[in-house]
Amino acid sequence: MTAQPAHSPGAFDHRMAAPATDDAFLAAALPFLAEGLAAPDEPPPVAIAAPAKLDLLRDALGADAKEVGLVPHTDWYTGSAANAIARAAGHLAAHAGPGGRIHLLMEPVWNGRAGRSPRESAEWIRYEALANLLFAPTATTALCVYDTRTAGSALVAAARRAHPDTGVYEDPVRLAAELDAVPLPPPPADARRLTGEPAPGTVRAWAAGRGLGAADAELFAAAVTEAAALGRVTGALLWGEAPGCVCELTLAHRVDDPLAGFVPPAGPDLEPGQGLWFARQVCAYVDLRDAGGGGMSVRLQYE
Incomplete structure (x- = not known):
């Protein structure tokens, strides 16, 4: 394998490849992995991809295959885009070199959850955009x-706008705001209306009545409680059936931080103001939208 010069340390290097053939995949992947193998102060590179692509890499790498971590992408991407952020942050904390130095080749499950609907795909593009900010302090090199x-x-085409090496890269905050500007489906007319902050027991009992199991109902209620800690709640709506139970909170003020709920906690315990991180880890979708009058809605959908 021929190594390419490693990037300068201290900045997240977020790249993209869009192969249309197996040969094109190898043409992008092999130099990237060689770069990682040659980089000083780095652990072995990791390739997270479809099993068929891992087989291609094993054959092409030959003896070098034992030096590269090969992970089926269905083992890595097991939940939402927010879960993927947590998985990546945890891996960097446990396995990366100084400053987060490691080469990661990453292929989400585009024929699975990540690509199952336009809404789900938008979540992953938001994740890709915000990754440029979330991992900016690290010296990680990622090839998506x-x-x-x-x-x-x-x-x-959307993903190109989230990767700095494509020539059509856009500001991550602007791209995330564009995704958030897409209207959400309106609540149904028969949604249950609550005044003020919903009590955990009320949400738990309602979710159980809509078909969520006891453990899931408890998690959903906890996520709603954590999201409600963002500010003064003036009202709430509940609707849907298991597993797609939904709670929409109306807050008296806006939350302007585009990374709200995406920044991993520094330790095992949540600090004040990090409850939205828990909510994003538990729920499939957490959407923050302007509610008029300086307020904001927070919609949580369990699955």
């Missing part, structure tokens, strides 16, 4: 793989 045979042209 968008196989056009599974990801599709629309998703690839």
Whole structure:
């Protein structure tokens, strides 16, 4: 393998490849992994990809394959985009070199959860955009793989806007705001209306009555409680059936931080103001939207 010069330390290097063939995948992946193997003060690079691509890498790497971590992407991407942020942050904390130095080749499951709907795909593009801010302090090098045979042209075009090496990169905050400008479906007319902050027991009992199991109802109620800690809650709506139970909170003031709920806690315990991180880890979707009059809505959908 021929190594390319490693990037300068101290800045997150967020790259993208959009192969349309197996040969194109190898043409992007092999130099990247060689770069990681040659980089000083780094652990071995890791490739997280579809099993068929891992087989291609094993064959092409030959003896070097034992020096590269090969992880099926269905083992890494097991939940939401917010869960993927937590997984990446945890891996860096446990395995990266000084300053977060490591090379990660990453291919989400585009023919699974990540690509199952336009809404789900938008969540992953938001994750890709905000990753530029979340991991900016690290010296991590990431190559995100968008196989056009599974990801599709629309998703690839959107992803290019979230990667600095594509020539069409856009400011992450602006891109996230564009995604948030897409209207959410309105609450149904028969949604249950609550005044003020919903009590955990009320949410738990309602969710159980809508078909969530006891453990899931408890988690959903806890997520709502943590989200409610963002500020004064003036009202709430509950609707849906398991597993898609929804709670929408109305807050008296806005939350302007685009990274709210995405920044991993520094330790095992949540600090004040980090409850939205827990909510994003528990729920499939957490959407913050302007509610008029200086307020904001926070919509949590369990699945």
